[in-house]
Amino acid sequence: MNIKNFIYGVSILACAGLSSCEEQLDLMPISQETQDNAYTRGSQVEAALVGVYESFQSSDYYTWDNVLLQDVRSDNYYAGGDNAEIFAFDYLNITPTNSRIQNMWGNIYNAIAKANVVLERAPQVEDPLFSGERKAQVIGEAYFLRAYHYYNLVKMFGGVPLMLETVKSVEPEDIHVARSTEAEVYAQIIKDLEEALTRLPDTYGADASVNKARATKGAANALLCKVYAQKSSPDYDKVKQYADAVINSSAGYQLLGNYADLFDGNHYNNAESIMEVQFLGSNEGNWxxxxxxxxxxxxxxxxxxxxxxxxxxxxxxxxxxxxxxxxxxxxxxxxxxxxxxxxxxxxxxxxxxxxxxxxxxxxxxRQYIFRLGDIILMKAEALNELGNPAGAADLVDQIRDRVGLALVDAADRNDQAAMKKVILNERRLELAQEAQRWDDLIRNGVVLDVMNNLNEVDLRTGEKVNYNATEDDLLLPIPQQELDRNPALVQN
Known part of the structure; x- marks a missing residue:
């Protein structure tokens, strides 16, 4: 069987349960016999898992829109170009009918649905060529991927519908799922990641192109570190715990000596990389x-x-x-x-x-999904929030030393409020264009202050831009098409 055709088939099967696919597909459930025939061998489950990873390459959100929503939406970048829907991101004027919002909702839920297929079918496969160890790893990878996709949804939209199994009915009560609360979504993400950690290895061997492409314990710990920081009631003890698990991992993550090597195109799958999207060029290229x-x-x-x-x-x-x-x-x-x-x-x-x-x-x-520099600064943030600004400063100094900057000022090292600003600024300079800035501003509670105090002048008019950021801008609107299709949804 051609693997690309098989993955395409898996995508259709996964998509069948999603409201965002209704215009494209007949929602009559695929027969149980067909599903059983499709997943009887380990190779079929492996191909389905590849289909879940493929969402990183095929989804506009993971290819580019995440940068629009994090860097253009914040104080890092202007929209440029000539697309009115992208200008709306820049000027904080995002409406429910913005097609990019609709597309990212559909793309991410499609990836979740594909992960659900693997989670349901992999445990049932009895194949002597599909070892128990590998089966456990596959399940762990799928748990991680589902958690990662839900993490991106919840921090953009707040509470969203939790779809934790493939849809086996087209009855309205089965496909019109209401939004879970933000706390419930974060709880499910944490549960999935804890399941993943019991099954994932630190590495899959010596091949970095595999270890940086697939979910590992390092990736799961990195995501847990960020999850416990980003949720509305952060737990900085947990942030520190999971940051330390990454920093001390037997995978041996290390900061690269030369910052520029991270982005020159010649050093991907490097020691600092925890996980990255594996664009290879040509027909697997990044547009x-x-x-x-x-x-x-x-x-x-x-x-x-x-x-x-x-x-x-x-x-x-x-x-x-x-x-x-x-x-x-x-x-x-x-x-x-x-x-x-x-x-x-x-x-x-x-x-x-x-x-x-x-x-x-x-x-x-490529885009890095996680890299060590980010996690070290997350640990610095946790230490500062836990009352250890000097320890936080030491970690910031590690990041600064690589790029030849002076150490944190002595006056700031023991000042928690000062260090909070230092860390936020350090993350900005370290991670610009890596789809982190909006999250950082949200987590630090400064979005409105930052956006409303920008001094950006439109040279066509000579007038300062008024971003007029309000509490309503902190979350994205639920796409209007989803509201129209699913009467159980309620708008932000």
Missing amino acids: APQMHLPPSVSGDTWRKFTTPSHDLINAYDALGDDVRKDATVLFESAPWVDEFWNNEINSEIPFAYKWKNASGWASAD
């Missing part, structure tokens, strides 16, 4: 870099999206952080007018540069 890179790199002359902001550039310059700035941003003249940087054609503007190879819409450039 997103073409959306960001300047004409000298992309080979085209149309206006690009995700333009670095004055506020981000000022933050790099204020700290003298040339190493991370040069790895993240490239200044170049642009054959178009940019309303924030210069209102004249062929003026120099900054371009997003953490992905550096366009490769004609088929780049091998």
Whole structure:
């Protein structure tokens, strides 16, 4: 059986239970006989699991929209381009009819449904070529993947419907599922990750291209670290516990000596990487870099999206952080007018540069799902919240030392409020364009203050942009199509 055809079939089976797929598929359930025939061998379950991982490459959310929602939506980047729905992210004017919101909801739930297929079918397979150890690993990987997808939903939308099994009926009471509370969703994520940890290995062997592609204990611990920090009632003892589990893992994660190596395209699956999307180029390429890179790199002359902001550039310059700035941003003249940087054609503007190879819409450039630098700073945040700002400063110093910056000021080292700001700023400079900023602002309770105090001037009018951020902007609206299809849903 052709594996791509099989994965496509798995995707259709998974999609059958989702309201977002109703326009495409007949919702009559596939017969039990067909399902039993489809999952009798370990190779079939392995192929289904590959289909779950494939969602990282095929979903617009994991390819690019996560950067729009984290960096463009915040103070890091402007929208650029010419797409009204993306400008809406920039100006905090996201409506329920924004098609990008609908697409990400559908993409992520489709991935969850594929994970549910594996979780249901893998335990039932009796195949001498499918060892008990490997079966356990497959189940652990599926638990991790379902948890990761729900994590992205809950931090964007708040409480969402929990779909924990494949749909076996098309009765309204079975497919019209109400939203669980945010606390219930986080509890399920934690439960799934605890199940995953009992089954996942630290590594799958010596091949980094496998260890960084698949869920491991390191990935599950990294996600638990972030989950316990991001939920409305954070538990910083747990954040520290799971950060330490990553830092001390037998997988041997280490900071790379050269920050720029993380993003040059030649050092993926490196020692700092915990998990990354495995774009390989060609027919398994990443199209997103073409959306960001300047004409000298992309080979085209149309206006690009995700333009670095004055506020981000000022933050790099204020700290003298040339190493991370040069790895993240490239200044170049642009054959178009940019309303924030210069209102004249062929003026120099900054371009997003953490992905550096366009490769004609088929780049091998990758997004890190987790890397050690992020987790070290999460531990610093936990230590500070637990009353140990000096310990937090020591961890920030590790990150700064790599890029040649001075240590944290002595006046800040024992000041919890000061260190909170230091850590937030350090995460901004370390992780720009890595889909982290909005979460960081939310977790620190400063979104409204940051967005409403930005001094960004539209050069077309000479007027300061009023982002007018309110509590209503903290979560995304539930897509209107989902509300129309599912009367059990309630809008944010």
